[in-house]
Amino acid sequence: MNAKVLLFLLLPTSLFAQGFAGLGLTADGFSTPAPNYDFTFPEDHGPHPDYRIEWWYLTANMTSTDGTEYGLQWTLFRTALAPEAGEGWSAPQLWLGHAAVTTTDDHFTSERFARGGIGQAGVTADPFEAWIDDWTLSGDWSDLRMTASGAEFAYDITMTAEGPLIFHGQDGYSVKSAEGQASYYYSQPFLSLDGTLTLPEGDVAVAGQAWIDREWSSQPLSDNQTGWDWFSLSFDTGDKLMGFRLRQTEGSYYTSATWISADGTTESFADGAFDAQPLNKYQSPGAQVPTQWRVTLPERDVDITVEAINPNAWMPLSVPYWEGPIRIEGSHQGRGYLEMTGYE
Numbered sequence: 001m002n003a004k005v006l007l008f009l010l011l012p013t014s015l016f017a018q019g020f021a022g023l024g025l026t027a028d029g030f031s032t033p034a035p036n037y038d039f040t041f042p043e044d045h046g047p048h049p050d051y052r053i054e055w056w057y058l059t060a061n062m063t064s065t066d067g068t069e070y071g072l073q074w075t076l077f078r079t080a081l082a083p084e085a086g087e088g089w090s091a092p093q094l095w096l097g098h099a100a101v102t103t104t105d106d107h108f109t110s111e112r113f114a115r116g117g118i119g120q121a122g123v124t125a126d127p128f129e130a131w132i133d134d135w136t137l138s139g140d141w142s143d144l145r146m147t148a149s150g151a152e153f154a155y156d157i158t159m160t161a162e163g164p165l166i167f168h169g170q171d172g173y174s175v176k177s178a179e180g181q182a183s184y185y186y187s188q189p190f191l192s193l194d195g196t197l198t199l200p201e202g203d204v205a206v207a208g209q210a211w212i213d214r215e216w217s218s219q220p221l222s223d224n225q226t227g228w229d230w231f232s233l234s235f236d237t238g239d240k241l242m243g244f245r246l247r248q249t250e251g252s253y254y255t256s257a258t259w260i261s262a263d264g265t266t267e268s269f270a271d272g273a274f275d276a277q278p279l280n281k282y283q284s285p286g287a288q289v290p291t292q293w294r295v296t297l298p299e300r301d302v303d304i305t306v307e308a309i310n311p312n313a314w315m316p317l318s319v320p321y322w323e324g325p326i327r328i329e330g331s332h333q334g335r336g337y338l339e340m341t342g343y344e
Helices: 006-010 013-021
Strands: 053-064 069-080 093-102 107-115 121-125 128-132 135-139 143-149 154-161 173-175 182-199 202-217 225-235 240-248 253-260 266-269 275-278 292-297 302-308 321-330 334-340
Touching: 053 182, 053 321, 053 334, 069 121, 069 128, 069 135, 069 202, 069 321, 069 334, 093 121, 093 128, 093 143, 093 321, 107 121, 143 182, 154 202, 182 225, 182 240, 202 225, 225 292, 225 302, 225 321, 240 275, 240 292, 302 334
Parallel strands: none
Antiparallel strands: 053 069, 053 202, 069 093, 093 107, 121 128, 128 135, 135 143, 143 154, 154 182, 173 182, 182 202, 225 240, 225 334, 240 253, 253 266, 275 292, 292 302, 302 321, 321 334
């Protein structure tokens, strides 16, 4: 792990983790999402410093020429100490980068930290570039290039969009709780990719599909929510499904989903339509997590089982969580990604 800048050393660990997880923080002084937001591009591909929390989040399912499966993650998080951009060392923006490669046998991770305002990390909208140190995601959202590296891995990937941007919830206004917490949330789930993974055994040429999530808010979760289980599912038919459930302290959960047809048309589903039930309890390196799930969306005749290709895909970082590629069987077949936070 890179050496942290002084600011991170001075921040309490609990505050740092909560800031990026979006748990336990109020939105005092920050902007909050509201319905009927007028998305504007390329501007909204860039940062929104008047909101507390934001991320650029890419996952990918890939295969090598011999059919071996791989998963890949690239994420840049921004969190703010104050609702302003600022300049130089006075900038209140903090940046965190996560990168990972998952195989059936291994899970390689790395993490970067940066202070905003000094050029070490940031995002520009036009031309689009997101970076932290030498990790980059850049292009025009039709054609993108992504790089990252860690102690045991590296990757250099190019991607081409083959469908439109997708807006979740109510035209991009994504409600996260019965109390009304929400975020702005859109995706580009139609990316084809090819490139090279560098692993301990050498370089591997890969091809596959990638999915970018863009989200920003100031308090995306309610006080009684402890974490989430998020699924991005790409079916062999070309259709896709994004669904999540937010776990609540009394044992219930809040759900939301977006059905994405192969032609890019969408249908949003409010709380209760989508369901995900764990089928196992697996002791990963960091926590006991379910790595097999039954996922249903009856209104789209979805009744599937998803299973991790590597149940040990724990991210042992400053904000620990599970993130990895999954296989899909049942009423639909395909591949996807699963993220689980808040497990101990």
